[in-house]
Amino acid sequence: MSQSFEQYRERRRREIDDALERILPIPPVCPGLIAETMRYSVFAGGKRLRPILTLAAAEAVSSEEDPQPPEDLPRGLAMPGACAVELIHTYSLVHDDLPPMDDDTLRRGRPTAHVAFGEGFAILSGDALLTHAFVALSQPRSGGGPDYERRQIRAVARLAEAAGAGGMVGGQVLDLNASGTGAEGANREVDADRVLRDMHERKTGSLIRAAAVVGGILSGGTDDTVDVLDRYAAHLGLAFQIVDDILDVEGTVAALGKTAGKDAAAEKPTYPAIHGLERSRVLARRAVEAAHDALTTMKTKGRLADIADWVGSRSH
Amino acid sequence: MSQSFEQYRERRRREIDDALERILPIPPVCPGLIAETMRYSVFAGGKRLRPILTLAAAEAVSSEEDPQPPEDLPRGLAMPGACAVELIHTYSLVHDDLPPMDDDTLRRGRPTAHVAFGEGFAILSGDALLTHAFVALSQPRSGGGPDYERRQIRAVARLAEAAGAGGMVGGQVLDLNASGTGAEGANREVDADRVLRDMHERKTGSLIRAAAVVGGILSGGTDDTVDVLDRYAAHLGLAFQIVDDILDVEGTVAALGKTAGKDAAAEKPTYPAIHGLERSRVLARRAVEAAHDALTTMKTKGRLADIADWVGSRSH
Numbered sequence: 001m002s003q004s005f006e007q008y009r010e011r012r013r014r015e016i017d018d019a020l021e022r023i024l025p026i027p028p029v030c031p032g033l034i035a036e037t038m039r040y041s042v043f044a045g046g047k048r049l050r051p052i053l054t055l056a057a058a059e060a061v062s063s064e065e066d067p068q069p070p071e072d073l074p075r076g077l078a079m080p081g082a083c084a085v086e087l088i089h090t091y092s093l094v095h096d097d098l099p100p101m102d103d104d105t106l107r108r109g110r111p112t113a114h115v116a117f118g119e120g121f122a123i124l125s126g127d128a129l130l131t132h133a134f135v136a137l138s139q140p141r142s143g144g145g146p147d148y149e150r151r152q153i154r155a156v157a158r159l160a161e162a163a164g165a166g167g168m169v170g171g172q173v174l175d176l177n178a179s180g181t182g183a184e185g186a187n188r189e190v191d192a193d194r195v196l197r198d199m200h201e202r203k204t205g206s207l208i209r210a211a212a213v214v215g216g217i218l219s220g221g222t223d224d225t226v227d228v229l230d231r232y233a234a235h236l237g238l239a240f241q242i243v244d245d246i247l248d249v250e251g252t253v254a255a256l257g258k259t260a261g262k263d264a265a266a267e268k269p270t271y272p273a274i275h276g277l278e279r280s281r282v283l284a285r286r287a288v289e290a291a292h293d294a295l296t297t298m299k300t301k302g303r304l305a306d307i308a309d310w311v312g313s314r315s316h
Numbered sequence: 317m318s319q320s321f322e323q324y325r326e327r328r329r330r331e332i333d334d335a336l337e338r339i340l341p342i343p344p345v346c347p348g349l350i351a352e353t354m355r356y357s358v359f360a361g362g363k364r365l366r367p368i369l370t371l372a373a374a375e376a377v378s379s380e381e382d383p384q385p386p387e388d389l390p391r392g393l394a395m396p397g398a399c400a401v402e403l404i405h406t407y408s409l410v411h412d413d414l415p416p417m418d419d420d421t422l423r424r425g426r427p428t429a430h431v432a433f434g435e436g437f438a439i440l441s442g443d444a445l446l447t448h449a450f451v452a453l454s455q456p457r458s459g460g461g462p463d464y465e466r467r468q469i470r471a472v473a474r475l476a477e478a479a480g481a482g483g484m485v486g487g488q489v490l491d492l493n494a495s496g497t498g499a500e501g502a503n504r505e506v507d508a509d510r511v512l513r514d515m516h517e518r519k520t521g522s523l524i525r526a527a528a529v530v531g532g533i534l535s536g537g538t539d540d541t542v543d544v545l546d547r548y549a550a551h552l553g554l555a556f557q558i559v560d561d562i563l564d565v566e567g568t569v570a571a572l573g574k575t576a577g578k579d580a581a582a583e584k585p586t587y588p589a590i591h592g593l594e595r596s597r598v599l600a601r602r603a604v605e606a607a608h609d610a611l612t613t614m615k616t617k618g619r620l621a622d623i624a625d626w627v628g629s630r631s632h
Contacts, residue, residue, distance in 0.1 A: 030481035034489045038481065095443060100435035119416035120492050123439060124485050127411060127446065131480035134450050138473035146462040152469045157454035164447035165346035165354065169440050173350045176436050 005306040009052060016051045017043070019079050020086065023136050030128075037117050037125035038132070041090050044108040047314075050089050050211040051082035053236075053307055057215030057229050060302035064225060074219045077141075077148070081155055081214035084133035088163050089207060091129035094122055096172060104262070133159070147220075155214045162210035171203025178269055192274045197238075199269070204244075205237030212236075212304075225298070232294035232304060239287035240311050245270040246280050251316065288312035321622040325368060332367045333359070335395050336402065339452050346444075353433050353441035354448070357406050360424040363630075366405050366527040367398035369552075369623055373531030373545050376618035380541060390535045393457075393464070397471055397530040400449035404479050405523060407445035410438055412488060420578070449475070453530075463536075471530045478526035487519025494585055508590045513554075515585070520560075521553035528552075528620075541614070548610035548620060555603035556627050561586040562596050567632065604628035 003011075020042055026035050058078030097104040097112040098119060105115050114122035137156055141148055161167060178199065212233035216226040248263045249272045263270045271280040291308040295301045319327075336358055342351050374394030413420040413428040414435060421431050430438035453472055457464055477483060494515065528549035532542040564579045565588045579586045587596040607624040611617045 025481045030486040031489045031493075033493065034481045034486055091443075095439060098436075098439065100439060120414075121489065123411060123414065123416065124489055124492070126443075127407075128481040128485040130443065130446060131476050131485065134472055134476035135480055138469050138476060140473075146466060149469045150462060150465045153454050153465045153472070156450055156469070156472055157456075160447050160450035160454060164451055165341045165350045165444040169444040169447065170346045170350055173347045173437065173440055176440070177347075177349065 005303065005310070008303055008306075009310070012052045012055055013048045015075070015079075016048050016055075016082055016086065019083050023080075023083055023132070023139075025132065033117075033121065034125060034128055037113060037121050038128055040116060041094050041113050041125065041129070042087070044110060046086070046090070046108065048086060049240075049307075049311070050208060051086040053208065053211045053233070053304075054078055054082040054085055054215035056303040056307055057212040057233075058219035060298060060300055060304050061216045061219045061221035061225055061229070063300035063302060064221070064298060077151075077220070078215045078218045080136050080139060080141075080152075081159075081218045082211075084137040084155075084159060085207065085211045085214060087129045087133040087136065088159065088168075091126040091133075092163075092168055092172070092207075094126040094129065098122060101172070101176060102262070102266075130163070133163075148218075151218050151220065155217045158213055158217065159210050162206040167202050167206035167210075168204075171199050171201070171206070174199040175203055175268070192269055196269045196271070196274060200238070200241040201234075204241045205234060208237035208240060209233040228294060228298055232291050232308075235287050235291035235294060236308055236311055239284050239291065239308070242271045242280055242284040242287060243312065243314060245272055246277065246284065247314075247316065249277065284312060321619065321626070324619055324622075325626070328368045328371055329364045331391070331395075332364050332371075332398055332402065335399050339396075339399055339448070339455075341448065349433075349437065350441060350444055353429060353437050354444055356432060357410050357429050357441065357445070358403070360426060362402070362406070362424065364402060365556075365623075365627070366524060367402040369524065369527045369549070369620075370394055370398040370401055370531035372619040372623055373528040373549075374535035376614060376616055376620050377532045377535045377537035377541055377545070379616035379618060380537070380614060393467075393536070394531045394534045396452050396455060396457075396468075397475075397534045398527075400453040400471075400475060401523065401527045401530060403445045403449040403452065404475065404484075407442040407449075408479075408484055408488070408523075410442040410445065414438060417488070417492060418578070418582075446479070449479075464534075467534050467536065471533045474529055474533065475526050478522040483518050483522035483526075484520075487515050487517070487522070490515040491519055491584070508585060512585045512587070512590060516554070516557040517550075520557045521550060524553035524556060525549040544610060544614055548607050548624075551603050551607035551610055552624055552627055555600050555607060555624070558587045558596055558600040558603060559628065559630060561588055562593065562600065563630075563632065565593065600628060 055075055058074040062074035094113045096102050098114055104112055209230055212229040216229045288308050371391055374390040378390035410429045412418050414430055525546055528545040532545045604624050
C-alpha cells in the first residue's frame with residue numbers, strides 16, 4: 001500500500017481498459033461497424049471512477065475476510081463486475097447525448113457517438129453496450145464453483161435493478177421531464193431539493209452504489225459488509241453529483257471535455273441553482289465526510305477513503 | 317394433453333400476460349411515466365410466440381427427465397425466462413420503430429411508442445425493458461437452491477449473448493446498413509441469400525433460439541437436450557422470418573397491424589425479393605420440416621411440434 005493513490009488509480013485504470021478490450025466483441029462474432037461504435041465510446045478517456053470503485057470495494061472486502069488475500073484474487077473475482085458497470089455507464093452517456101434527450105455534440109473532448117456514427121448506430125451501440133454488461137457478468141469462471149455462480153446472479157440482480165426503470169433510466173425520465181420546468185415548477189428550496197435528490201439518487205446514485213455493491217458481492221462479502229458499502233457509496237454518489245453540478249457552472253469546455261453551462265441553459269434543476277454555489281460546496285463536503293463515516297465499522301478501508309476524497313476534490 | 321393447441325396457446329398467453337403484469341415495475345419504485353410507457357408496448361396484443369416457446373421447451377424437457385412432472389413445475393421454473401425473452405423482444409420492436417431506424421408509425425394496430433410518447437421516452441422505455449429482462453431472470457426463487465442459481469446465470473449468459481452485438485443488435489446493424497442497397501449490392505441469388513441469412517440469423521433467429529434454450533436450461537435440461545432445442549429453434553426462426561417476409565408482401569395493414577410493403581419500399585433484402593414468392597413458400601415449408609426433424613431424438617416433444625406448424629402457417 002506504499003504507492004500513492006494516483007499511482008493506484010492509474011494502475012487500476014489500465015487494468016480495467018485491458019479487461020474491457022478483452023471482453024468487447026469483435027468480428028466475426030459481431031459486425032465490424034457495431035464493434036467500432038462500441039469501442040469509440042468505451043475508450044474515450046473516461047476516469048473509470050465506477051469500475052475502480054468496484055475493484056476497491058472488492059479489495060477492502062477481501063482484506064476484511066482474510067488479512068492476507070492473494071494480491072490478485074479480489075481483482076480477478078470482481079473485474080467482470082467492474083467491466084459491466086463501466087459498460088452500463090458508457091451506454092447511458094451514449095443514449096443521454098442523443099438529440100431527443102440532452103442533444104449534446106461533445107463528450108470527453110470528442111464528437112458524441114451519434115455525431116460520429118449517426119443516430120441509428122448510436123442507439124444500437126448503446127443497446128449493445130448495455131446488453132454486453134450482462135454477458136460480461138455471467139461468464140463462467142474456471143474454478144469458480146457454485147458459490148461464485150450464486151454471487152454472479154446476485155450481482156446481475158443488483159446491477160439490473162440499479163440500471164433500470166427504478167434506477168438510472170427512471171432518473172433520466174425525471175431529468176427529461178424536469179428540463180425547462182425548474183424542478184417541476186417547485187419554487188421553494190425544500191421541495192426543489194427533494195425533487196432534485198430523487199432524480200439524482202436514481203440517475204447517478206444508483207449506479208455508483210451498485211458499482212461498490214457488485215464489487216463486495218463478487219468478492220464474497222457478507223450481507224452486513226455489502227450494506228456498509230452501499231451506504232458509503234450512497235453518500236459518494238451524492239457528493240459526485242453536487243460536484244458535477246458545481247463544475248457545470250464553474251468549469252470550462254477545455255477542462256470538462258463536454259459542453260459547460262448546459263444545465264442552466266436547459267433550465268435544469270441543479271444544486272447551485274437551488275442552493276447557490278457556496279452552500280453547494282458545503283453540501284458536497286458534508287457528503288464526502290458522511291462517506292468516510294460510513295466506513296467506520298470496516299476493519300480495512302483499502303482505497304475507499306481515498307476515492308471519497310477524490311470525488312470531493314475533482315476538477316473535471 | 318387433450319386440449320387443442322389453440323386452447324393451450326391461449327392459456328399460456330394469459331399466464332404470460334399475468335406474469336409480465338406482476339414483474340413490471342410500478343410507482344413508487346419507478347416514475348409513473350416510464351411504467352406507463354413500458355406497459356403500452358408490452359401489452360399491445362402480441363402473439364407471445366417466444367415466451368410460449370420458452371414454456372413449451374421447459375415442459376418438453378421436464379417430461380424428458382421425469383414422465384410425470386408436477387404440472388406447474390416446469391412453467392414455474394421457466395416463467396422468469398419467458399418474461400425476460402418477451403421483454404427483450406418488445407424493447408427491440410420499440411427501438412427498431414424509431415425514426416433513425418425503420419421510422420415506423422404503426423405497430424400491432426396502434427401508434428408506435430415514439431409516436432405516442434415522444435422519441436426520448438421511447439428510447440428510455442426500450443432501455444428499461446431490456447434492463448428489466450435481467451431483473452426478471454435473476455430474482456431469487458424460494459426453494460430454488462444453488463442448482464437453480466446455476467441455471468439462472470447460464471440463462472443470463474445465453475440470453476445476453478443472443479440479444480447483443482453478436483446477435484439481435486448485430487442483425488439490426490446489418491439491416492440498417494442493408495436498406496436501400498439491395499443486400500449490399502450483391503446481384504447473384506446465392507450471395508444475396510448468404511447476406512440475408514446472416515442478418516436474419518442474428519436479428520430474428522438468435523432470440524427465438526434463446527427462447528427455447530432458456531426454457532430448457534431453467535427446467536434443468538441436460539446439455540444434449542438443450543442442444544436439440546437449439547437446433548429445432550434455429551429452423552423455427554428461419555421459417556418464421558421467411559413467412560414474415562412473405563406476409564410483408566401479401567398481407568394487408570388490417571391483418572398485420574403494421575405497415576405492409578415496408579421492406580420493398582425500403583429496398584430491403586427479403587426472401588421474396590431474392591427467391592420469388594413461390595420458392596420462398598417452399599423454403600418456409602422445408603424449414604418447418606427441418607424443425608420437426610430436429611425433435612426426432614426427444615422422447616417427449618410436448619407442444620414443440622405444434623409450434624413449428626403454427627409458425628409455418630400463420631397469417632399475421
